[in-house]
Amino acid sequence: MRALARSSWFVATALVVSCLAGCSTPRPPPPDHTRAPNQYKPHLLYLLPSPHARLYVEVDAVEGCGPKDAALEKLRGFLSQYCAKPDGIDIVRSDVIPIKAARGIAPRALARTYINGPQDATAAPPAFMYVLYYDFGLSRNFQAENILHRGARTMPVRRRHNSKPYAETYLYPAIYFNTRFSFGMAMNEILLHETGHLLGLVDRQGDARSGHCLNRGCQMNTHLQYFRQFRWLPGRNQSALCTECVAELGDRATQPPLPNARYVGSVLVRAETDYHVLTLPDRLALVVGSLTDRDCAEFATAMRPEKPDPADDGRWFLYCIVKDDVLKEPAKLGAIATRFNDDPLYAVRRGGQKVFLDACSRRYRALGQNPDIVETLRPKILKPE
Ligand SMILES: [Zn+2]
Ligand SMILES: [Zn+2]
Numbered sequence: 054m055r056a057l058a059r060s061s062w063f064v065a066t067a068l069v070v071s072c073l074a075g076c077s078t079p080r081p082p083p084p085d086h087t088r089a090p091n092q093y094k095p096h097l098l099y100l101l102p103s104p105h106a107r108l109y110v111e112v113d114a115v116e117g118c119g120p121k122d123a124a125l126e127k128l129r130g131f132l133s134q135y136c137a138k139p140d141g142i143d144i145v146r147s148d149v150i151p152i153k154a155a156r157g158i159a160p161r162a163l164a165r166t167y168i169n170g171p172q173d174a175t176a177a178p179p180a181f182m183y184v185l186y187y188d189f190g191l192s193r194n195f196q197a198e199n200i201l202h203r204g205a206r207t208m209p210v211r212r213r214h215n216s217k218p219y220a221e222t223y224l225y226p227a228i229y230f231n232t233r234f235s236f237g238m239a240m241n242e243i244l245l246h247e248t249g250h251l252l253g254l255v256d257r258q259g260d261a262r263s264g265h266c267l268n269r270g271c272q273m274n275t276h277l278q279y280f281r282q283f284r285w286l287p288g289r290n291q292s293a294l295c296t297e298c299v300a301e302l303g304d305r306a307t308q309p310p311l312p313n314a315r316y317v318g319s320v321l322v323r324a325e326t327d328y329h330v331l332t333l334p335d336r337l338a339l340v341v342g343s344l345t346d347r348d349c350a351e352f353a354t355a356m357r358p359e360k361p362d363p364a365d366d367g368r369w370f371l372y373c374i375v376k377d378d379v380l381k382e383p384a385k386l387g388a389i390a391t392r393f394n395d396d397p398l399y400a401v402r403r404g405g406q407k408v409f410l411d412a413c414s415r416r417y418r419a420l421g422q423n424p425d426i427v428e429t430l431r432p433k434i435l436k437p438e
Contacts, residue, residue: 095226100135110182113167115192157193165334168183189216189231245272340374375413390406414428
């Protein structure tokens with residue numbers, strides 16, 4: 054199922070791709086590095102019928118870690134209850150990842166390697182949700198320093214002694230389910246808890262703390278008591294959300310659809326003036342100029358490592374592609390570069406200008422044109438390190 058061929062388009066434009074490693078500096082990241090900005094609401098793509106009237110859930114699993122059918126049926130029931138998807142919800146088992154291939158590879162690197170995205174290209178594009186079942190003991194990389202549990206959005210980055218199953222909505226919504234965590238107990242309930250995070254729970258003032266519900270017995274109850282809370286849950290009825298959590302989802306259902314975000318295949322795309330931000334696990338791309346669905350497909354292909362690197366864990370990378378039509382108007386380059394300073398994502402604010410100017414410069418050279426305009430802009434725009 055994996056598309057191995059890299060298109061000639063990407064090879065050609067690889068010349069204008071620049072890359073910035075996010076966490077490679079010894080300086081501690083600023084606080085918002087680990088938190089989603091308020092306006093970052095990809096969960097609305099799951100909850101609302103627009104822009105996606107359908108939801109496609111891809112479930113990958115390392116060999117021996119895959120969920121039972123009953124778990125996926127419960128997931129379907131939960132999503133059907135709260136996601137307004139008139140054209141349906143598909144939950145698709147995809148890759149079974151060989152143990153050998155998963156050894157020492159961090160979950161997000163595995164995700165990038167095995168994400169396929171929706172396979173029915175003829176249908177209207179659905180919202181996309183990714184679930185990876187893996188074995189932390191197998192994937193553990195002792196060089197890795199930390200892991201982010203996004204479900205609790207205020208929780209600091211911490212060392213990974215063990216890894217709870219966790220959901221990330223920032224940067225890229227996905228569930229990473231370490232099947233070793235609960236010794237096989239309460240697996241269905243844990244899956245629904247993490248899915249609740251992907252739907253935006255819990256984000257209210259009352260009865261909530263650190264992204265979790267304080268109501269005893271609620272599916273979204275505090276993560277710190279995770280296992281203790283869940284041990285009595287197996288066997289309960291489908292929905293174990295408390296009335297406040299249900300009401301919170303109900304509030305979201307009345308919100309307007311996101312005007313500038315959507316999924317194209319597996320890629321989460323956000324449109325801004327003059328540029329788009331494309332997101333995959335630990336990878337972002339700025340596409341400056343007009344964006345096509347093909348650009349998104351080629352980004353996903355290009356980010357799929359031929360051979361995942363065990364050291365590739367917890368670092369994000371930012372790429373930039375500049376379309377040739379943008380380069381025809383060099384007078385506008387400065388204004389475009391300045392816009393990155395106001396992007397909601399820290400990654401873009403920190404690295405956007407540099408990767409953009411690098412990409413412009415390389416592309417001008419590739420076209421046989423003089424990149425002086427970019428070099429003139431560089432000292433005016435870039436902040437000192
Ligand atoms: Zn949680
Ligand atoms: Zn609750």
